[in-house]
Amino acid sequence: MEEENSFPRGGTERVQKQVQETKQKETKKSRKRANSKDFLFGKNDPSNSKKSRRPGDSSKSSSVAVSSALPLGGGAVLQPTVSTSSKKPAFIESISFQKLAKGTKLLGIVREVAEDYAVVSLPSMLTGFIRQDSKSEIPLDRVVSVGQFLPVVVVKATSESVKTKNDSKAQMKRRIELSVSPSLLNSGLTAGMLHTGMSIRGKIRSVEDHGCIIDLNVGGLAGSSCFLKYENVKGEYKILSEEEEEEVDDATFKLNKGRVYDFTVASLPGKAKKESTIIQVKLESVKDRSKRSINPVTHLASKHNIRTLCPGMLLDVDVEHFARNGLCVTLLGNVYRGAIDSAHLGGYLPEEDFKNKAATSEMWWKNVFVGKNRRVSISNMDV
DSSP: OOOOOOOOTTHHHHHHHHHHHHHHHHHHHHHHHHHHHHHHHTOOOHHHHHHHOOGGGHHHHHHTTOOOOSOGGGSSEEOOEEOSSOEEOOEEOOOOGGGOOTTOEEEEEEEEEOSSEEEEEETTTEEEEEEOOTTOOOOGGGTOOTTOEEEEEEEEEEEEEEOOSSOSSOEEEEEEEEEOOHHHHTTTOBGGGOOTTOEEEEEEEEEOSSEEEEEOOOBTOOTTSEEEEEEEEOSOEEEOOSSOOOOOOTTSEEEOTTOEEEEEEEEOOOSSSSSOOOEEEEEOOHHHHTTOBOOHHHHHHTTOOGGGOOTTOEEEEEEEEEETTEEEEEETTTTEEEEEEGGGOGGGOOHHHHHOGGGGGSOTHHHHSTTOEEEEEOOEEOO
16 A cells, blocks of 8 residues: 655645745845845846835935045035935035134235244135244344235134224124244154155245255155255346345346245155255246146155145146036145135136126036036135
């Protein structure tokens, strides 16, 4: 007598139900493995992506493509907001007294100079002053000149109430103390970051027969390791003695001990022992220096970081976002982010919009900067 196949309680229907459940579990596991594999190796299944993607994930996926870790606009920018009813672009906050902090770098122009102070015009209609160094006996009128265009560093920004004889109520007065010292402006730089064509702040340490010894205050460099030959001064120059107070034309470079300029690295010392260990620099006009743009490959290869960026640097940027009052851009190979206020875009304003003042209130830059790469100059840095 043949043995009959034994079944559990419930008959064949229950067995078939168990088989179907096991098959469904296996298919779910295989889908999870496929999804994990796609996630790891970057393969996308269009059928699965539609199910897993949510309406709010589109912005997150687009931000992954940007290599910069900085927020949109690099900071001081109100981020864009998206709601069901409206979409508001970003808003660039202008430079103000409240935003100035110790170490902020600004682009300024010397407006007035005396022996113990100098007045500097800053962006956004701000005004700062430079105090004579207490450790130096050199008067400020032998350090900077009226009309000199140079980056400055904020030492401190304070506000205090002052009561005058004519006014019964005390008035709030704001003071922005600045410095042009190479030790502050070149903070963070090392000898290995220097490269040919780079602009760097320096102070004339002494005037010699064939040129001037320049002090850069860069880590790893001695005070006498930088030299300016007279033949590398691109323009007319006048050597001033310690007691000489002769008035010199503004277009002429004044060479005396303690004078501060932005120099350009002409050559670096070689690695061979027989080669010179002196860094050669040249002194150019602001017009010539402003035409030299920063090479992203050279800049990043020299291990520069955001703290070594300096106002006045000319570089190429890519437009990333149209803000309500300007442009949000990426720079130096999308490593950094920045913002350009509409007040600094006047040179690109179309002539028709310039004549029609009503059109200037609109976002005219959306039609001008579409898909274009632009060359700009840094006006301020706050890190």
